[in-house]
Amino acid sequence: MSYTPPVAEQSFLLRHIVRIDELAAHAPFAEATPDLVEAIVEGAGAFASGEFAPLNRIGDQVGAKWSPDGVTLPQGFREAYRAYVEGGWGTLAGPTEHGGQGLPLTLATVVMEDLGSANMGFSLIMMLTPGAVEALKHHGSETLQQTWLPKLISGEWTGTMNLTESQAGSDVGALKTRAVPNGDGSFTITGQKIFITFGDHDLADNIVHLVLARTPGGAAGTRGISLFLVPKFLLDADGRPAQANDVRCVSIEHKMGIHASPTCVMSYGDEGRCRGWLIGEEHGGMRAMFTMMNNARLNVGLQGVSIAEAATQQAVAYARQRVQGAREGAPAAILGYPDVRRMLLRMKALTQAARALAYYAAGQTDRATLGDAAAKARADLLTPLVKAYGTDIGVEVASLGVQVHGGMGFIEETGAAQHLRDIRIAPIYEGTNGIQAADLVGRKLSMDGGGVLAALLAEVRADAVDEPALLALTDSADAIARHLLSASADDRLAGSYPFLTLLSAVVCGWLMKRQLVALDGEEGLDPAFATMKRAAARFYLDQMVPEASGLAAAATAGAAALYALDEEAFAA
């Protein structure tokens, strides 16, 4: 697969949507000078396209393989992963006290986007380790931090996230894995976890599992859950991986896509000697896990951007070279036809909208790190939008990519189908998009009595004075939000998903409008880039925003219609 990093677009967003110069004006991010930012954006793109993209197809066609001795990745993956570690790409946003560079999360976001476009399945390992770093940084003891963080930050060791059990998916509180104190500060872990991404592999010297488990006497549900660090290899006195811990990958799943990412069933303590260490407070596992999850949710939303970008690039390239029929008397590439253009411009507009949303949320997260409480609240509000709308866009754009290829899109050798097969997991994992919608109308909408959303909508309105469709959609979102705030829990949930999509279109419409304004103010842009950006932003404002207005009825329809039929009737 060939991948051309969208450097001009990424830089444009860093300037005008993230406003990274504002971040660099604060001491903690002073290193993020324009020169360094440019070097990272260009370097990450070159690295992803040079080292990761060439492995995308073998990752899909050969994929990760399981044997009783462990999971192996196809030829080339080990070398590419080593290059990632040696390039220091994992260290960008890591804490400086343990070897990280302490740069804004937004820059790590650009890197993750590139890696995901080039090789989504592979990139998952790069996505999970920073989550483990975050959890340790915020909740781990000083000893745990010193022992584990440096190698996790460098990427020499990798991290995993172990929530799910066969009976405990969206309902994490139903998990049964047990942790019994050994009296020496360690715990003995026993249980089985499923859907553990990169739970085993041959790319790094150790794997650090973050495992949710239940200690003796803990309350039922999520309140009785604690988080444990469970290494694949226990460390010797010099801190080097030595004896194998009692943890193993007992099988991997046969999946629709992301075949390069082993999805493991992990068994802890088959021999009764699996050791783990508590991270944070006992029974404080959910809080610690949420630290990982918020980060991961932004990154999964970003995967939608990554695949949308890759699919769009491939579709544009195909449409430019595929000749069918004639326009104005001359043989024409299919890019010449209105409906193909409509599909491609829709792909570009959606991709850019999702990217702007993800980058903006990352920028707010960085501001939150600097102590900006309003930015923290806004990042919290936007997280479910980034995750759900971003991944829905990933799926839609990948599917349009197949469509643009016509019959060739259905042939696996083309690669268009792989994008769709790969991205289809993204609306599911890290909290299904339905869970995101519930989070939006539950926790997020009511923050500050609705004030967090109101502040956002006020900003949108101020910038949208000459955009009637966007203003109308903003009014609609406002009215729906007020309605939902006073509605019953079920009515709120019944409208949650359509509301999430509609509100996302408001925010993305606003960010596209901001880019239009920025275009007028910036000189020296590549004319092709400026033309494309203008067309994509206008398409979003003129077509996607009105399209989303059709969701208002569903958002306020309430739950009664959904409960007008019982189980038997559903099956009739």
Add this chain to the structure above:
Amino acid sequence: MSYTPPVAEQSFLLRHIVRIDELAAHAPFAEATPDLVEAIVEGAGAFASGEFAPLNRIGDQVGAKWSPDGVTLPQGFREAYRAYVEGGWGTLAGPTEHGGQGLPLTLATVVMEDLGSANMGFSLIMMLTPGAVEALKHHGSETLQQTWLPKLISGEWTGTMNLTESQAGSDVGALKTRAVPNGDGSFTITGQKIFITFGDHDLADNIVHLVLARTPGGAAGTRGISLFLVPKFLLDADGRPAQANDVRCVSIEHKMGIHASPTCVMSYGDEGRCRGWLIGEEHGGMRAMFTMMNNARLNVGLQGVSIAEAATQQAVAYARQRVQGAREGAPAAILGYPDVRRMLLRMKALTQAARALAYYAAGQTDRATLGDAAAKARADLLTPLVKAYGTDIGVEVASLGVQVHGGMGFIEETGAAQHLRDIRIAPIYEGTNGIQAADLVGRKLSMDGGGVLAALLAEVRADAVDEPALLALTDSADAIARHLLSASADDRLAGSYPFLTLLSAVVCGWLMKRQLVALDGEEGLDPAFATMKRAAARFYLDQMVPEASGLAAAATAGAAALYALDEEAFAA
């Protein structure tokens, strides 16, 4: 895979949407008595679920295999195909003078729906043969008909449709396959075709290829194209397959889905001795091919219904048994949660809407057969809607089916992913959905100066007096149609796809409303069925119809925005 035929739903639609009693009142369809209709609906469902569904997974996982000796299907397919032939399922709508039963196409539509739900890849062979029958019936000489029709109608021999060449996809007129007269009434065929469904297999004793080719001196483009019958085996004096013709399958494609359906590269005349016979007039190939295509387009739209039904059944079954969390203090199956209900009800509403549209169009086609010119025009108008909207629904519902399954949906063993992989071809083949949209705003919208559409919308309005959302959408469709009729070709095409979707929602909303009215008038219905039907119809009218209203802006946006950027800018 388990498949429960939706017998109550199919029968309800035959009564109230097709109004099959009106068809049976005409002599040609007098056999279609209520008893026979019931026997066919029940028998087809039992046959499909009993014989075809058990082969769905092996068809996907093993699939069709190519060797130099030809293509073979997995174990069990030959027996199941033989059972199809022996059951007479292929003969239902075939002409009586050659062994068919002469029943309404609508009944064959019910059978195809069942077969497609049970095993989409396999069902393609059952879908293509009737197309070959239609082409021969309408355009073949008496000799050709007597020689080939009886065995095609019985299904003992199968048919194919050979349009596409590597450089000639949507642009059929670019094809290069040649046909040179031999002087004895036969032609020598030379060329290569791609994407030939069931171009070779081991299920039947002969394969009858219908091949578009160019005769010497024929005009360029579609006007110089003729249609030929090219058998796999030439017949001996007794009409039995004997000597192999010079035609072979040189490879099959590695596809995203429908693995049970071999997609063949066919080579004609490698040894210069491939014989074919002209069907219809020389240079009249496109006309003859369109006879096949209209039929095939309705059937492909129906595949959207088939997969939507199968995916919905599977998702409902999963949602009933998958317990996560609690509602009102008790462990709850996920079907209890509002957003899961929303997804499932959306799946049911979309599936039923697409089915109603497909059945209605089939019923209009049957009326056309009886000489009803208005019905013929309406069937022509609706064909692109059935194909495009039906297949878009198939993809959306299959994707929702994956989502309802959560992480399990991405695991291949579950079967939910297969539905999505299988149906993704349907918006592409038999004329991409973009081509359907072009057909709608090109040929179909202008029929009778817009009068065909106007008559339809008048009927909708009359039935929708108490449905404000549907009335508003009908007005919107009307206004857009008038706008497009006077717009430039490019502006028309730019809005074609959103218009097709919006108009489809008008027609489906109308057919759902008709069902609500019919519910009130029919006694003795299964209460669970009546409850479900009412809920699904209301969901469509209250949520899907308003949602479609958001497409009006895109339908009238025009082409200028699409041409504001050139090729380079698209790639920027």
